[in-house]
Amino acid sequence: xxxxxxxxxxxxxxxxxxxxxxxxxxxxxxxxxxxxxxxxxxxxxxxxxxxxxxxxxxxxxxxxxxxxxxxxxxxxxxxxxxxxxxxxxxxxxxxxxxxxxxxxxxxxxxxxxxxxxxxxxxxxxxxxxxxxxxxxxxxxxxxxxxxxxxxxxxxxxxxxxxxxxxxxxxxxxxxxxxxxxxxxxxxxxxxxxxxxxxxxxxxxxxxxxxxxxxxxxxxxxxxxxxxxxxxxxxxxxxxxxx
Amino acid sequence: xxxxxxxxxxxxxxxxxxxxxxxxxxxxxxxxxxxxxxxxxxxxxxxxxxxxxxxxxxxxxxxxxxxxxxxxxxxxxxxxxxxxxxxxxxxx
Numbered sequence: 001x002x003x004x005x006x007x008x009x010x011x012x013x014x015x016x017x018x019x020x021x022x023x024x025x026x027x028x029x030x031x032x033x034x035x036x037x038x039x040x041x042x043x044x045x046x047x048x049x050x051x052x053x054x055x056x057x058x059x060x061x062x063x064x065x066x067x068x069x070x071x072x073x074x075x076x077x078x079x080x081x082x083x084x085x086x087x088x089x090x091x092x093x094x095x096x097x098x099x100x101x102x103x104x105x106x107x108x109x110x111x112x113x114x115x116x117x118x119x120x121x122x123x124x125x126x127x128x129x130x131x132x133x134x135x136x137x138x139x140x141x142x143x144x145x146x147x148x149x150x151x152x153x154x155x156x157x158x159x160x161x162x163x164x165x166x167x168x169x170x171x172x173x174x175x176x177x178x179x180x181x182x183x184x185x186x187x188x189x190x191x192x193x194x195x196x197x198x199x200x201x202x203x204x205x206x207x208x209x210x211x212x213x214x215x216x217x218x219x220x221x222x223x224x225x226x227x228x229x230x231x232x233x234x235x236x237x238x239x240x241x242x
Numbered sequence: 243x244x245x246x247x248x249x250x251x252x253x254x255x256x257x258x259x260x261x262x263x264x265x266x267x268x269x270x271x272x273x274x275x276x277x278x279x280x281x282x283x284x285x286x287x288x289x290x291x292x293x294x295x296x297x298x299x300x301x302x303x304x305x306x307x308x309x310x311x312x313x314x315x316x317x318x319x320x321x322x323x324x325x326x327x328x329x330x331x332x333x334x
Contacts, residue, residue, distance in 0.1 A: 219308055
């Protein structure tokens with residue numbers, strides 16, 4: 001078992017033991033983060049860091065600010081351990097991807113594996129998995145997803161060319177091309193002047209297609225089920241996975 | 243109907259059959275059949291549309307009941323063949 005070292009919190013002076021390999025930690029006295037950065041020649045340096053991004057706890061859903069480069073954190077509300085690193089992926093990816101940070105799949109990505117979870121997910125490349133984001137999923141380039149994409153907001157950017165099994169969201173916005181077996185948008189589908197969307201089945205309550213945009217599919221505005229509070233299971237009871 | 247005009251279909255009527263509009267249209271009634279609108283189609287919250295729907299652009303407002311095959315865009319609206327065919331519409 002590795003020997004722990006004693007560190008002082010730079011915020012409140014509280015002393016606590018940490019692993020020598022730790023990069024940063026949260027003070028068990030004042031609950032603030034600080035860096036345990038090690039500089040060769042100067043020894044360990046305790047440094048206050050200014051939180052610079054917001055993450056949401058996957059257990060209790062509370063928001064908190066963390067450092068830009070933090071890889072993990074402890075939720076200040078419920079104490080859950082959070083993986084919060086941002087991932088920018090290229091090539092063949094085999095690692096499990098579940099984070100409260102952001103995930104960017106580059107154009108060369110090949111991923112096949114368990115459900116991917118992130119705060120925001122940008123899609124490129126070829127993915128064989130279900131993707132779920134707390135805030136937003138963006139189709140940014142040529143991509144193919146064998147599985148569902150699930151997020152409160154799903155956007156198709158101009159220049160994107162995406163094929164996906166199923167889209168499940170509250171608001172779907174398209175300025176690029178997307179083909180899907182099913183698009184389920186609890187609130188609205190918006191197609192911009194450069195958007196081209198084909199969905200075998202379209203389920204939503206409201207649609208706007210601007211002049212220049214294109215949308216096709218079988219539409220049913222009455223098939224949207226009664227809302228659940230957090231949207232976590234939007235439509236799953238009404239529309240089976242294809 | 244003129245190409246830049248807006249054809250209004252108020253809630254008091256019910257249409258059964260195929261409908262072609264060369265301009266824009268606003269539907270607030272019940273229509274069952276094939277609808278083709280070359281310009282912009284607006285569907286009111288009170289409307290009920292069952293069948294097939296083609297238009298150049300589209301706004302379906304919250305509350306409208308639409309169960310239809312949808313084809314929206316320039317290509318969907320452009321080829322208008324033959325004359326508009328109105329079947330007798332019945333008042334509610």
